[in-house]
Amino acid sequence: MENDFVPLFAFASNVEFFGVFPECKSFVQNNIRLGEIIELPESRGFAVVLGVGMLEFATNLSVLLSRFAAEGPFTHVVQAGICGAYPDRGLEIGDVVRVDSEIVGDLGVVECDGTFTPWHKVCGNPTNGALPSVHAQVYESSSLRGVPTWLSGLRSAAGFTVNCCTGTASMAKERSENFNVDVESMEGAACFSICHAFCIPCYEIRAVSNFATTRDKSTWRIADALAALRTALSSKF
Template structure:
C-alpha cells in the first residue's frame, strides 16, 4: 500500500466500517469516541469514527484535524472511506469501488409553493486524483451527492441524479471534503456501492460485501 506518509488519517462514519478495515480493533470499535484519534499499529497512520451525517462528520473531523495540529501531528492526507448507494442508469453496479472526486449537498435549499426544489450552491472537490496513491488513481471517478435524507423511492433517486448530475449518494462526503479544505489537508473519498439509491429494499443491500470489496481495493490495491 503506497500511501503518501505514515500520518495519513482513515475517516469512517460508523464503527462497523472501521472494524471492517481494521479487524484487530473489532472488539473495541463500538467504544471508539468521535473526538479521539486512533493510532494504528505498524506505522499505518491514524483512524477515526466520526458519526453518521453531515453535522457529526464535519464537526468531529474539523476538531480532530485541529487537535492533531496542536499535538504536533501533521496529517498528510485524509481518506474518507465507506459505502454508498448508486443512482440507477449511471453505469455503476453494486459492489463497485469508486473514487468520489466531487460532492454537493443534495437537500440544502428551498421548496417553492408549487413543490419545486431549488438547491443552494454547495459543490466541493476532493484533492486532484493525480495526487492520490497510484492504485486509487485507477478507480472510476464519480460525482457524489451528500444528503440528510437517504433516497427511498425511484422518483426521488432519478430526480436527484438528474438535478445534480450525480452518480452516487452518501451522508458525509461533502462535509468531510469541506472540513479538509478548510484545514488545508489533502483529502480523497473512496466508497463501495452497497445498494442502488432507488425504491428502498434493505433485503437487497450488500453492506458487508461492499465493505470487503472496499478494504481489498484500498488496503491491497486490488
C-alpha cells in the same frame, strides 16, 4: 505510495471502521468514541470514527483537526465508507469508487407546488437581494489536483451529500439527472469542506452497498460492500 503519506482514515460509523479494519477488534472495544484516533497495526496509518451525517461528521472532524493545527501524526485524510449508487450510472453493488467531487444535495427550499429548488438557485434569484450564483457549490477532492498513483486504478465518481437519503425512484431520477451525480452519502461534502478549511489533503473512497432508489433494505449488501472496500484498501496500504 508516497513516502510522506500517512493517512487518517475517517469513517462515519463503527460498522464501517470494523468492516474495513476487523483486526482492530483485538485491541479496540466494539464501539470507539467519536473523534478518538486509533493507530492502525503495521504502520498503516490512523483511523477515526466521526459520526453519521454532515453536522456530526463536520463538528468532530473540525475539533480533531483543531487539536493538530500545528503538527499531527497524519498527513492526509482518507474518507472511507459505503454509499448508494443512483440507477443507470454504470455502477454495481460492490464497486469501489474514488469520489472526486461532492455537492450538498438537499440544501434548498420546497416550493408551494411541491417541487424542490436547490439553494444555489434560490440565491441566484435577483429578487431576493442575494448575489447571483450560477453553479451549485462543488467540493472537490485533492485528487483533482493530480490523482496519486495509489488512487489511479479506482473509477472516478461524482458524489451527492444529503441529510435525507433517497427513498423513491422519482427522487433518484431527479437527483441524479439534475446534478449529474453517481453516488449518494451523508458526509462527503462535509469532509472535503473541513479539510480544505484546514489545508489538509483529503480523498474519498467508497464502496456501493445499495442503489439509491425505492427504499428496500432487503436488497442492501453492506457486508459485501465493506469486504470490497477492505480488499481495495488493503491492496494500497
